[in-house]
Amino acid sequence: MSGADLQLDSFEELAMPLFNQLYNLAHWLTHNREEAEDLVQETYAKALKGFSSFKSGTNFRAWMYRILRNTFLSSRTGLKATMTVPLDAENDGPEIAVEQDTPDTLLCERRNRELLQSAIDELPVYFREVLLLCEVEEMSYQEISETLSVPIGTVMSRLSRARKALRDRLRPQPQVGTITNAMEKGANHGL
Amino acid sequence: MVCDSWQGMLDTYLDGEIPDEEMRTYDAHVRNCPSCSVDALTRVQMKRAIQLAGKRFTPTAEFRKRIQQSVVPNRQRSFRLGWMLATAAVLILVVGTFTSSHMGNRSGRDQVFSEITDLHVATxxxxxxxxxxxxxxxxxxxxxxxxxxxxFNLPELQNSEFSLLGGRMTYLDQTPGAHLIYDVRKHHISVLVFQERSLPASLDENSLSPKNLPFNMETWTEGGLRYFVIGDASAADINSLAKLLRAAS
Structure with a gap:
């Protein structure tokens, strides 16, 4: 077997177990099956081409995710996503937990996965990716830091704000809105 | 509140990202503090819910097969193909003996040129x-x-045949750079700019004239930046645009 085949063998062994996870993240980022497939395909092509430059002993998973993320960010969809949603300052103080865990409790009681999925979907891309890397991919802060090329402190603050943003989106709408909607419905009936 | 300082670290604690000693202290606190234990429980439930909701998209079997084929060496070659490859390998070896003195430096450089060509075509x-x-x-x-x-600076094109169409971000070897598209007599030319120090060390010459590429290309370094001009326009057009860019930088 040639040296190139050996390299392909080890790339396959390392890269293919990540296929489902990479596709899942790609779909979350792009919101589109075709774009997710293009993104994953380009990621594998770039990774295979640059595999000789991968330093043995370093984190291959973080390396693959970093390629996927960079490819996404330089794509049209990625640029649009990052341009339309400005990122707040990174050095927010620690988040104080809410006293009444209304959104969490509500979520747990209802177990409404679709509601949670659409709430994650609505998050800005910087929040969505850090949340998914932590909760779904179960990456450590260090791994996320390597994947996103940001300091661990930034990972922590971004994660904290992502969770807060998710809770805010899951918070029940205020009563005023409900009343207003009801009034509007009534007015429509009248028309 | 007494628990404010604990609750500020609750997520970090639940992510298992605080040192062992603090973890033990925190464990003890959470066990004895009703407020924090309830909070911790709901956050754990939230984490589990996100984990379940997050595993949402599954690739098709067809797509997996396509990717698998692109990364797996094909061991099902026929004898004939194997024989042809062996012949080709011998030929390459023979040719290699005549050119070995140049190959070391060229391989890395050729890879970069190949990537630049790919970026141009794909764009x-x-x-x-x-x-x-x-x-x-x-x-x-x-x-x-x-x-x-x-x-970086872009040239004034008012009295030239070139026109700027726009630009996009690009990456080469995990290095971010600028990709600009110019037009000359309906030929599109890519101009790619990267930081020299971020690129592979094999591009250490100031000016190179890559050969055996499917397109005409010029590359040089100026002010710490590496420029590539590539396209199917004539070598003279590529050279003219390169001169304009050099004059502007």
Whole structure:
């Protein structure tokens, strides 16, 4: 077997177990099956081409995710996503937990996965990716830091704000809105 | 509140990201504090819910097969193909003995040129080759602010045959850079700019004239930046655009 085949063998062994996870993240980022497939395909092509430059002993998973993320960010969809949603300052103080865990409790009681999925979907891309890397991919802060090329402190603050943003989106709408909607419905009936 | 300082660390604690000693202290606190234990429980439930909801998309078997084929060496070659490859390998070896003195330096360089060619072709094949669409260099250049870690100058094209179509961000060897598209007599030319120090060390010569590429290309370094000009336009056109860019930088 040639040296190139050996390299392909080890790339396959390392890269293919990540296929489902990479596709899942790609779909979350792009919101589109075709774009997710293009993104994953380009990621594998770039990774295979640059595999000789991968330093043995370093984190291959973080390396693959970093390629996927960079490819996404330089794509049209990625640029649009990052341009339309400005990122707040990174050095927010620690988040104080809410006293009444209304959104969490509500979520747990209802177990409404679709509601949670659409709430994650609505998050800005910087929040969505850090949340998914932590909760779904179960990456450590260090791994996320390597994947996103940001300091661990930034990972922590971004994660904290992502969770807060998710809770805010899951918070029940205020009563005023409900009343207003009801009034509007009534007015429509009248028309 | 007494628990404010604990609750500020609750997520970090639940992520298992605090040191062992603090973890033990925190464990003890959570066990004895009703407020924190309830909070911790709901956050754990939230984490589990996100984990379940997050595993949402599954690739098709067809797509997996396509990727698998692209990364797996094909061991099902026929004898004939194997024989042909063996012959080819011998030929390469023979040719290699005559050119071995040049190969070491060229391999890395050729890989970069190959990547540049890929970027040029892939961009032109795209339905949206540029993300900032403008013929005005004063619109295109500022668009890159905050997207790439360097600045560069674009030439005035008023009395030339070239026109600027726009630009996009690109990556080469995990290095961010600028990709500009110019037009000359319906030929599209890519201009790619990267930081020299971020690129492979094999590109250490100031000016190279790559041979055996499917396109005409010129590359040089100026002010710490590496420029590539590539396209199917004539070598003279590529050279003219390169001169304009050199004069502007």
């Amino acid at each position: 032109l094949a795209s339905s949206s080759p540029v993300d900032v669409i403008s013929t005005d260099r004063h619109t295109v250049k500022p668009w890159f602010q905050g997207k790439i870690p360097f600045s």
